Amino acid sequence: MTPAARVQAAIDILDEVIAAARGQGASADRLAAEWFRQRRYVGSKDRRAIRELVWAAIRACGDVPVSGRAAVLALVQDDAALAALFDGSTYGPAPIRAGEPVATGGAMPGWLAAEMAASGLDAAEQGALLGRAPLDLRANTLKIDRESLAARLPVAADATAAPHGLRLPVGTQAETWPEFAQGLFEVQDTGSQIACQALDAQPGESVVDLCAGAGGKTLALAAAMQNTGRLLACDIDRARLQRLAPRAERAGALVETRLLNPGQETAILADWQGQADAVLVDAPCSGTGTWRRNPEARWRLTPAAIARYAQMQAHVLAVAAGLVRPGGRLVFITCSLIDAEGADGLAAFLATHRGFRCEPLDMAVGRPHRGGWRLSPYHDGTDGFFFARLVRL
Incomplete structure (x- = not known):
């Protein structure tokens, strides 16, 4: 492919990414993979160059761009070589017209920047959320x-x-x-590993990973427990939970799984009520702390979505509370840095569950934040997390 054709390919992929963001469709990774699958003639160097341009444009645009072309034009302002590729050549983008739309820059939409600032994250912290993750x-x-x-x-x-x-x-x-x-x-991101470490799962204990998903944190718990005791991984998503079994087999990890029905979790876990030494709640959230891997995710968020996540977290924490034995531990983790779906949820839980108290944490990296612990890309070089450890009295 010519350099100009690569630019047009990136514009085409970005058009799909933007449409998906507006309609809550597939991720940018999936869309790009499908675009290349349908064009197997595109060589590896071309694929790499196109992908780099797509993700550079995504990171450069704070608000959802009006088009893929507008997104790439946001990069042109600081890149004369890229501007020269808008030359109207065969398979290349048309020449730049005076006054045509150019996407706005910034780390994120304005309302999200305000939420971040209110949660104690300055412009440097916000910008670091869009770096490239190791x-x-x-x-x-x-x-x-x-x-x-x-x-x-x-x-x-x-x-x-x-x-x-x-x-x-x-x-x-x-x-x-x-x-x-x-x-x-x-x-597994270092921040995720450290958040698991906060549970302090021990050999021989009875431990529940309540929102296990595909089991990344579950496998870390199995290793910490040295495959002794009892480890139960639960989720409401059958497809994700089914991915845990082959992963556990490869890792040599002993894990039980249990599929939950929304709203019926307590009944399905009746045999675990008050029995767990430790419960991990990797709560559903907006994932603002993982934007380095999924930068287009910030285009999908709305204030209503943040509110829904907060409600979901409150429900899951209430379910988890019933599983913990007296003296047992509950760790609440969210990979978001917005307090509305982190520290605020912790405070609300403690206000309605007087039988629990926060236990101070002192992890290898990060810093205290409103009763819990915060990790961020800017401060710690990890994905962004808020987590807290509670003990049942």
């Missing part, structure tokens, strides 16, 4: 320790603040390595 691994201690894993990997890896974490360069295809197929590691 690839973090968690050594699976059921099979190997961090140092031995690092020695076996085909590229150099740096230890992270998580006790079993390793960091690789952006774009590393670690899941293609034999060490991954052998279950020696899982891909």
Whole structure:
């Protein structure tokens, strides 16, 4: 492909991404993958260049652009070489016209910036949410320790603040390595690993991962428990929960699973009421802390969506509270940095559940925030998280 044709390809993909963002459709990753699948003639170098331009444009536009062309034109203002590729050549974009729409810049839509500021995140913190994330691994201690894993990997890896974490360069295809197929590691952000560490799951305990999804945090808990005791992974999403079984088999992790029905969670978990030593609630949220991986997600959010997530979190926390034995632990995690779906939810829970108290945390990175702990890309080099540990009295 010519350089100009690459630009037009990026514009075409961006048009699909923008339409999907407005209609709550597929993710940018999925749309780009499908676009390339239908055009197998596009070579690897072209694919890489097109993808880089697509994601650069997504990160550059604060509000949803009117079009893919407007999104790329936002980059043109600081890139004369890119502007020159709007040359009207075959398969390339038409020449730039005076006065045509150009997407607005910024880290995010104005209302989201205001929510972030109200949650204690300044412009530098907000901008860092759109950087490119490195690839973090968690050594699976059921099979190997961090140092031995690092020695076996085909590229150099740096230890992270998580006790079993390793960091690789952006774009590393670690899941293609034999060490991954052998279950020696899982891909997991350091912040996620540290949030799991807050539960302090111990060998022999009875532990519930209430919102397990595909089980990334579940597998970290299994390793911490050394495959002893009892570990139950639950979710309301059948497809996601079914992905846990092959992952657990690869990791050598012993995990029970249970599919939940919305609104009937307590009944389905009747045998666990008041029995769990520890319950992890990786609560549903907007995912503002993971924008480095999914920057177009900020175009999908609305104030109403934030309010819905807060309601969902309150429900899940209430379910979790009933599972914890006296003296047991409950860890509330959200990968959002907006207080409305984090610290505010914690405060509301404590106001209605007097039998629980917050326990102080002192993690390797991060800082205290309103009764819990906060991690952010700018401050800690991890995805953004808020989490808190509570003890049942």
